[in-house]
Amino acid sequence: MNPFRSFDHVQLAMPPGEEARARDFYVGALGMTELPKPEELRARGGAWFASGDVQLHLGVEPAFVPARKAHPALRCADLAALEARLAEHHVAVTAGGVFEDGLRHQYVDDPFGNRIELIG
Numbered sequence: 001m002n003p004f005r006s007f008d009h010v011q012l013a014m015p016p017g018e019e020a021r022a023r024d025f026y027v028g029a030l031g032m033t034e035l036p037k038p039e040e041l042r043a044r045g046g047a048w049f050a051s052g053d054v055q056l057h058l059g060v061e062p063a064f065v066p067a068r069k070a071h072p073a074l075r076c077a078d079l080a081a082l083e084a085r086l087a088e089h090h091v092a093v094t095a096g097g098v099f100e101d102g103l104r105h106q107y108v109d110d111p112f113g114n115r116i117e118l119i120g
Contacts, residue, residue, distance in 0.1 A: 006053075008055065009048075009055035009056065009057050010055070010056050010057070010072040011056075011057040011058070011059050012056065012057070012058055012059075012067055012072070012110070012114045013058070013059055013060070013061035013064055013065075013066075013067070013112075013114070014046060014047075014058040014059070014060060014061065014064065014110075014112050014114075015060070015061070015064040015112060016045060016060050016062060016064075017045070018111070018112065019045065019046070019047050021111040021112075022046075022047045022058050022110070022111065022112075023047060024111070025089075025091070025110050025111050026047070026049040026056065026058075026110070027049065028089055029085065029086055029089035029091050030049075030051075030082070030085075030086075031051065031082070031085060032049040032050060032051045032056070033049065033050050033051065034047060034048065034049055035048040035049065035050050035055070036048075044059070044060060045060040046058045046059045046060045051074075054074060056072060064112065066109075066112050066113030066114045066115075067114045067115060068113070068114075068115055069115070070115075071107075071114070071115040071116055071117055072116055072117070073105070073116075073117035073118075073119055074116065074117065074118055074119065075119050075120065076118050076119060076120035077120070078120065079104060079106075079118060079119075079120025080120075082118065082120070083106075086108060091108055092108065092109070093106050093107070093108055093118075094106055094107045094108070096117065099119075103119055103120060104119070104120060105117055105118065105119045105120075106118050
């Protein structure tokens, strides 16, 4: 029996007070939509974002250290279009190569240094 069907969300950490920079990157550069956080969690800071069924949450970590090895990997509907959008927002993209199934993958860093893999 497989006990899980899918991820509900992935959470990354961010430094305190940087929600505006998070929105600029996740909404502006990546094209995600910000989700409202539940009232009981708003005072903690951070922000939640979504694109279709994909959710990415940012939680505030006072002693923040970016995730450099551990990372979410996002399957892209149109990687070339996303690359163009990232270029418009001056986001550096690092080529990762091509998987055995022919899909390209590459990496971007969010404004806090968290690594994100893009696959398409």
